[in-house]
Amino acid sequence: MTVTENKTLPESFLPTLPGSAYSDPELFAREQELIFEQLWFCAVRSGDIAKPGAFRTVQIGRESILITRSRRGEARAFFNICRHRGAKLCTEDAGETQRAFQCPYHAWTYDLDGKLVAAPNLTKMPDIDRVEYGLRKVHVREWLGYVWVCLADEAPSFDETVVGAVRTRLGDVESLEHYGVESLELGRRITYDVKANWKLIIENFMECYHCATIHPELTEVLPEFADGFAAQYFVGHGALFGEDVKGFTVDGSKGLDRIPGVSEDQDRRYYAVTIRPQVFVNLVPDHVIIHRMFPLAPGHTIVECDWLYLPDVVAEGKDLTKSVELFHRVNQQDFDACERCQAATDSRIYADGGVLVPSEHHIAEFHNWVLDSLKPRA
Numbered sequence: 001m002t003v004t005e006n007k008t009l010p011e012s013f014l015p016t017l018p019g020s021a022y023s024d025p026e027l028f029a030r031e032q033e034l035i036f037e038q039l040w041f042c043a044v045r046s047g048d049i050a051k052p053g054a055f056r057t058v059q060i061g062r063e064s065i066l067i068t069r070s071r072r073g074e075a076r077a078f079f080n081i082c083r084h085r086g087a088k089l090c091t092e093d094a095g096e097t098q099r100a101f102q103c104p105y106h107a108w109t110y111d112l113d114g115k116l117v118a119a120p121n122l123t124k125m126p127d128i129d130r131v132e133y134g135l136r137k138v139h140v141r142e143w144l145g146y147v148w149v150c151l152a153d154e155a156p157s158f159d160e161t162v163v164g165a166v167r168t169r170l171g172d173v174e175s176l177e178h179y180g181v182e183s184l185e186l187g188r189r190i191t192y193d194v195k196a197n198w199k200l201i202i203e204n205f206m207e208c209y210h211c212a213t214i215h216p217e218l219t220e221v222l223p224e225f226a227d228g229f230a231a232q233y234f235v236g237h238g239a240l241f242g243e244d245v246k247g248f249t250v251d252g253s254k255g256l257d258r259i260p261g262v263s264e265d266q267d268r269r270y271y272a273v274t275i276r277p278q279v280f281v282n283l284v285p286d287h288v289i290i291h292r293m294f295p296l297a298p299g300h301t302i303v304e305c306d307w308l309y310l311p312d313v314v315a316e317g318k319d320l321t322k323s324v325e326l327f328h329r330v331n332q333q334d335f336d337a338c339e340r341c342q343a344a345t346d347s348r349i350y351a352d353g354g355v356l357v358p359s360e361h362h363i364a365e366f367h368n369w370v371l372d373s374l375k376p377r378a
Contacts, residue, residue, distance in 0.1 A: 017353055049067060053069070056093065075147045076112065205291075292306075
């Protein structure tokens with residue numbers, strides 16, 4: 001896969017990826033192997049596995065991953081595969097076990113740290129190393145109130161790749177820390193089933209050339225978006241609320257309790273951060289919105305979106321409707337647009353791709369990153 005070199009393009013245009021980049025099953029398989037299975041992947045919210053034995057299973061690349069919490073309260077992640085004959089260990093999306101995970105095939109049993117603790121006739125096999133034949137572990141980090149995992153044998157630096165993406169976008173990490181994301185509570189979660197390639201979703205999130213066309217509610221709250229320049233186009237830039245807008249709500253009405261750590265410079269502004277390969281972080285004064293993408297096929301992506309608020313806001317049952325509705329509409333509008341694009345990726349008219357206008361030129365860097373990630377490694 002390469003970006004088509006078209007010498008007839010005016011300087012205002014840059015080429016996009018070809019249409020096959022969004023629909024080719026073989027290319028998607030390479031992305032699974034070389035991107036999703038090699039980089040840090042934001043898998044579950046820490047609160048989803050709040051206590052020992054709580055678990056979720058997540059599809060990451062080509063692998064099913066079991067994420068749980070040990071008896072000491074530490075996040076653990078394993079390939080969801082029994083070491084005996086390769087049966088899938090947990091078939092549920094989520095659940096809770098008291099002490100151990102047992103394979104439904106031959107009853108091999110593993111504790112919450114992945115150690116093999118029981119199996120039929122195991123005592124007659126004294127040469128079996130119960131750690132060596134335990135569940136295969138996956139690298140784990142907890143950050144921003146989420147569990148991040150990496151399936152690679154050697155994980156890349158979390159600070160350079162994940163935290164580094166925040167530093168590159170905002171200019172520093174402290175700007176994000178002001179929101180205290182790890183201490184916020186889940187107010188609402190909506191899961192979207194999007195019939196579009198994951199790259200189309202990222203490209204859409206990165207630009208606002210489309211905002212005036214399909215986001216009437218958003219451009220009322222953030223008037224500068226109507227001019228086509230997205231917040232991510234400038235390092236450290238946050239889009240300013242409209243003069244008469246009181247909060248980041250569907251009608252611009254007053255929002256909820258402001259997060260105490262948010263600085264005066266950050267007040268009445270919206271910031272967007274992309275953390276490759278599958279996370280969007282949206283920051284506003286009274287809440288934080290986290291998108292996590294789960295690419296399942298070339299034209300199929302699940303997006304799990306969390307709205308996070310101060311603990312008291314959630315505990316007191318304050319009305320989140322207008323707060324949630326704004327970005328819910330934005331999501332629906334964006335995903336509909338992505339699905340429209342996906343439908344044309346196999347067209348011969350789009351075989352060589354399209355073009356990026358100046359306010360989208362930064363997307364070319366994302367395309368180059370994808371291309372570089374798929375190059376054979378020595």
